[in-house]
Amino acid sequence: MDSIFNPLVGGLLIGLTATVYMLTIGKVIGISGILSQLLFSKERFLPFLFIAGLIIGGSAYGVFTEQTVPFPEVRSPWLLIISGLLVGYGTRLGGGCTSGHGVCGISRFSPRSIVATLTFMATAIITVAIVN
Amino acid sequence: MYALITLAAGLVFGLGLAFSEMTNPTVVIGFLDILGDWNPSLIIVMASAIGVGVIGYAIKNKRVAPMVASKWQIPTLKHIDSKLIIGSGLFGIGWGLSGYCPGPGLTALTNNPNEGFYFIGALIVGSGLHFLQNKATQK
Numbered sequence: 001m002d003s004i005f006n007p008l009v010g011g012l013l014i015g016l017t018a019t020v021y022m023l024t025i026g027k028v029i030g031i032s033g034i035l036s037q038l039l040f041s042k043e044r045f046l047p048f049l050f051i052a053g054l055i056i057g058g059s060a061y062g063v064f065t066e067q068t069v070p071f072p073e074v075r076s077p078w079l080l081i082i083s084g085l086l087v088g089y090g091t092r093l094g095g096g097c098t099s100g101h102g103v104c105g106i107s108r109f110s111p112r113s114i115v116a117t118l119t120f121m122a123t124a125i126i127t128v129a130i131v132n
Numbered sequence: 133m134y135a136l137i138t139l140a141a142g143l144v145f146g147l148g149l150a151f152s153e154m155t156n157p158t159v160v161i162g163f164l165d166i167l168g169d170w171n172p173s174l175i176i177v178m179a180s181a182i183g184v185g186v187i188g189y190a191i192k193n194k195r196v197a198p199m200v201a202s203k204w205q206i207p208t209l210k211h212i213d214s215k216l217i218i219g220s221g222l223f224g225i226g227w228g229l230s231g232y233c234p235g236p237g238l239t240a241l242t243n244n245p246n247e248g249f250y251f252i253g254a255l256i257v258g259s260g261l262h263f264l265q266n267k268a269t270q271k
Contacts, residue, residue, distance in 0.1 A: 008176055017144045017148060027205045028206060054142040054235060082226070084254025084258060085255070086222045090219045093222065094221075095207075105207075106185070115220075116217075
């Protein structure tokens with residue numbers, strides 16, 4: 001690890017955003033939940049703004065922020081499709097993803113989120129160990 | 133006011149993903165590869181994000197209501213059931229396969245579109261399947 005500066009700044013920005021959003025609007029930030037509101041609810045304007053902002057902010061990667069390693073070579077569409085189906089279905093069945101359970105849930109010591117985070121970390125680590 | 137806060141939250145959250153390099157699946161898979169060539173940088177991301185969050189909830193617990201909205205809408209579910217475990221387990225498998233969770237997958241639409249469109253297309257279908265399943269069981 002060359003520098004802890006970028007991951008530290010990144011984590012602080014994510015934590016600050018979740019905190020300010022929670023203290024003002026009164027809700028947690030969960031990307032999978034906000035995306036499904038955009039897709040399946042009747043109140044789409046605010047989820048749309050959030051997702052649009054997220055994509056614009058994330059586009060700063062490698063332009064205004066450091067990129068330490070290259071992107072992987074473009075992988076098989078089938079791998080991406082199977083991954084997307086599992087992530088889409090799994091996050092909705094489990095009620096959250098890395099942001100909702102992993103950051104916001106653990107921050108308030110929610111037992112559900114701690115169990116969820118340990119579970120998806122474990123299956124992700126096992127999956128990578130098998131694939132590699 | 134809601135619109136301004138929500139847009140700003142999306143922007144800064146996305147910027148946070150960019151700084152932390154969660155936008156890059158090589159970094160994420162490197163973090164999950166604890167038995168191989170492990171890249172621990174995302175521990176710093178998670179620890180600093182959760183550290184700020186813990187302070188945030190300490191402030192929240194001293195307030196009756198949020199600053200803009202009229203009431204708190206923080207999840208209050210407590211029970212741990214098979215849906216939580218199976219759903220999170222499936223999510224982890226999908227995350228480990230590609231290195232994309234939902235936020236970084238969305239940013240891949242612009243950063244790495246050759247992958248992002250397949251991943252997000254399938255993610256929408258997967259969420260839709262759960263939505264339809266939920267609707268069917270509620271009838």
